[in-house]
Amino acid sequence: MVLRTLPLGEADRLVVALTDRHGKIRAAARAARRSQRRFAGGLSPGVVGRVELHRGRAGLWRLDGVVPELDHGALGRDLDRFAFATYLCELTDQLVEEQHPEPALFDALAHALSTLTQGEASPDAIELRRYELALLHQLGHAPGLEHCCVCGGALPGDEVPFSPERGGALCLQHGRGAPTQPQSVLQAALALSCGAPVPALDAAQRRRLRDLVFVQLRGLLRAPLRSMELFTQLAAVGAGDAAARVAAASAVAPTTVPAARGKAGRL
Numbered sequence: 001m002v003l004r005t006l007p008l009g010e011a012d013r014l015v016v017a018l019t020d021r022h023g024k025i026r027a028a029a030r031a032a033r034r035s036q037r038r039f040a041g042g043l044s045p046g047v048v049g050r051v052e053l054h055r056g057r058a059g060l061w062r063l064d065g066v067v068p069e070l071d072h073g074a075l076g077r078d079l080d081r082f083a084f085a086t087y088l089c090e091l092t093d094q095l096v097e098e099q100h101p102e103p104a105l106f107d108a109l110a111h112a113l114s115t116l117t118q119g120e121a122s123p124d125a126i127e128l129r130r131y132e133l134a135l136l137h138q139l140g141h142a143p144g145l146e147h148c149c150v151c152g153g154a155l156p157g158d159e160v161p162f163s164p165e166r167g168g169a170l171c172l173q174h175g176r177g178a179p180t181q182p183q184s185v186l187q188a189a190l191a192l193s194c195g196a197p198v199p200a201l202d203a204a205q206r207r208r209l210r211d212l213v214f215v216q217l218r219g220l221l222r223a224p225l226r227s228m229e230l231f232t233q234l235a236a237v238g239a240g241d242a243a244a245r246v247a248a249a250s251a252v253a254p255t256t257v258p259a260a261r262g263k264a265g266r267l
């Protein structure tokens with residue numbers, strides 16, 4: 001899965017990708033800016049495909065071709081979906097170390113990107129939370145949700161004291177003075193973390209869940225996410241004017257915005 005690309009010399013690209021077997025890698029794609037044959041699906045964030053890789057020197061691999069496995073048409077046509085794919089890839093790129101194979105995380109990102117091309121594309125989409133929680137789990141920073149994360153004691157009923165700094169949910173004694181989260185939101189986060197059916201949440205609860213997970217992630221980021229600026233710009237322009245949306249997105253996107261290339265439907 002392509003996370004990020006950078007120009008490399010005149011015609012090449014440096015590709016940061018998440019692979020199932022080798023974890024996150026950096027690879028040089030020779031003549032990638034010219035070769036439509038070897039890189040037929042393009043090399044944008046969110047592209048999922050089979051790659052031909054050769055181990056090179058100093059941790060830099062050589063990427064000889066990509067055969068796309070996921071139809072990216074939906075991401076190419078829809079700037080909101082494109083923004084979410086960019087967000088998932090940027091988050092992964094920032095937080096995952098190189099050359100540590102993590103097949104569960106690979107599967108989780110593949111699932112998230114795949115559902116993003118078909119399912120709901122909103123900041124409160126449950127599939128985004130599922131991936132963010134999988135990422136937190138992989139990094140060893142998943143919030144404690146079932147018991148008090150200080151004493152292991154039982155949590156109170158409806159409103160649960162919750163502190164990201166202290167590791168998650170707290171009992172009444174240890175959570176004195178801490179902000180609270182609704183039990184329903186913690187239950188949803190727990191269900192997402194362990195693959196159980198997720199209880200239905202209303203709009204307010206989904207926002208709470210988004211904030212709960214994001215606060216946890218934000219503490220781990222080395223730098224602000226550029227894709228956040230992309231969301232802000234798209235929201236500012238609104239849904240109406242397609243050209244204005246492309247222009248606004250192009251000004252801040254960490255990669256080329258699909259419609260801006262004049263090849264809609266293709267990343």
Ligand SMILES: [Zn+2]
Pocket residue numbers: 148149150151152153170171172173174175
């Ligand atoms: Zn406690």
